[in-house]
Amino acid sequence: NPPEYNGIKVVEPDGTEMGDEQSILLEDHIFRGTAYQAAWDHVGREHAAPYMVEDYVRAVAGSFPTGTGGGTLVAADPGCGAAAWTTPEILTRMGCRVFSINSQMDGTFPGRLPEPSPEGLAPLADLVKATGARFGVAHDGDADRAVFIDDKGRFIEENRQFGLIADFICRNRRGVVVTPVSTSRLIEVIAHRHGCSVVYTAVGSIYVARTMIGLSKQGTAVAFGGEGNGGLIFPAHQLCRDGGMTAATMVALLADTSQPLSTLVDALPPFFMMKEKLQEKDAPGLIRRLKDAYRGESLDLTDGIRINREDSWALVRPSGTEPLVRVMVESTSKTGARQFHEELMAHIRQ
Template structure:
């Protein structure tokens, strides 16, 4: 879909663009005009279209219009559910079918591999076992692991834990979202909580709503973030808008498994109401923390790919309000994720990379399913590794305010190099955005984040925020006056190699202890797993918090040395397993 208009006529209520400023012609000034063969190829492939124009039935809704442009769109009929474009139907078994009912390959369940325990049997690195919550909330495949019964009980447990009061509720566009949201709302109300339904919004939008309200006890966000479409999850947010502490999650689990639910009497059962202002408040919050004038003066051309996720209702409108010339891909919320898989990695962003090159855009921006992360493509069409975008944003924050940057042990040394050169300090934590956010809150850090595109801006809120990351990167480009590719090229060069080794969950702690013994006598960091530090590089070996594997991260100044360190890390895990 091409995001372009001069006058907005009507949009769905929750997808309305933020106020402020007259919308501009988004493609005006792009170096690739309509007559250019590259632009023609893009249109022919359908990359920038929501769906083909053709006969339609039923009531219609005007989405946008320029003078003389009367294109319309009708709401999808039931059999079109999960359809973005073309003629695809949702396969109830998890795949897609075309009109001849030919099957298509199912999405790879990257978030769960063979042998992964269900959401009732989770564990975290170095922290023992949690029976319900994983690294980022509760997740599972819809049906066997994640269902309405579970959502009701989780809602009851959280409602009992917060002892009544107002609790916000939000979701991403997954097809199972309404089912789980209504079930969780029922559980909350049965415990005496009043539910504020924010609807389909990005996760950081819900967190911002809670943090700035001052009266909301917390929130439940129904999302599985970057996991494939058959997954969904429940994320618990505290009254500060942060993901709940481990201690709070354990208390909720105790209530859940012991069935110590509070049952409100008939006169104290909670209520539910909708609040459609969350997106507007969130947009105003982001705009207030960036130099909008500098961005508007530069008027960058941006290709944004929300991936059919929650970012569709926020980021394209935010970018236009900042004066950007915007092209959008996969910008219709669709829980079947027909455009691409939700995780914004290079393997899934082929269309974004191609379009950035063909229209000579200044930057490409991609989100995951709930838009709490943002990854970038530079002006040359090259994917920017998360460590490097994190380093650029960290350096900008330290130059502006000085202070401390918080990041996990898995992040590349490039972040430490640029932060120290700018006069700041780095604090390393265990892997996990909730841990990074809590450490930032406790230490007064000026910036933090992970290498997966999750950046945290404490002046805004203490959680990962994809829209703020996008706005801050555009601000950085405007202030530096350089292309993103040039800024990335100037960073210290490190080569990174990652590997995984399958390890049964029940052997996780024993294997980790064995690796610690094997690494004795060497310089190590045991903040999370075992990180062996060498003069010319480092290798980190740590158990995954979501899969039955050990992750190996190696980095060095040369590719050969990075490969050697990664091989050494894999060998350590296999030796700890007993030579397997």
């Protein structure tokens, strides 16, 4: 979000983020002035916990063998957000040599917008190429997500980043990978390659995290989770998205190979995705029409409607906050994605 939308994140007692429905209820109480006011003898307490930054850094860096970084050169762009106090230090303790930009904490985000876009990360890409770094890592404002620049200065699309790290995790840990229905099928292909399965959820990290918790309580081994936006969840560490752990895992991944990151990314199976947003006042009616139009196909109704085919899929889901629907189509070829998109749009416009 732009700086003027900077705010707070509410975390539930189980360590997961507060869900959308509860967040909207809380905001409604605040804006209406109807928030519950506790009696004087039941007021909660505020605790300052500056030591938790050190606890977090030590926990992430300590999840890997000493010296895992082995002198690896890394370029980091915390974006003047929360990662300014954590990621460069984590990587340094792992044995990396770190060059950083936008590494001062500043909630006005003077260096770039908090969303780590390819355009906003052009200076980081330049730094990677100028220093010969093995990769560059950047974060959003609250550092629950991480995105990467490869050794050639190319922005790695987040689903492919997810796939690369899923390959590393599933190679060493069997179990379920949990991800939303909006995630690339690349994750499913990679999980199956290593004997792991995939469970799909509604879109949103809270649904991923709580599904992971539910599966674990049932005795199901959970290997990994995350979204195709750079937000990955490492269950052995904590059950919420963690950009610092994602950056550290990339160091460990590259420590296992002499190949450059660009080569590893290029070797991933090809998938091509198209996305768009459409104004739609009657989203439930549209979903019903599509269910009827595609009734003979494999449908997933977890969140909107996802139409699954052998080499492609499409998702149409209503926005939770605006009168519009989000449309996603993915295929193993650009032609396949385009043709499926055209077919789907013909049904939507009817």
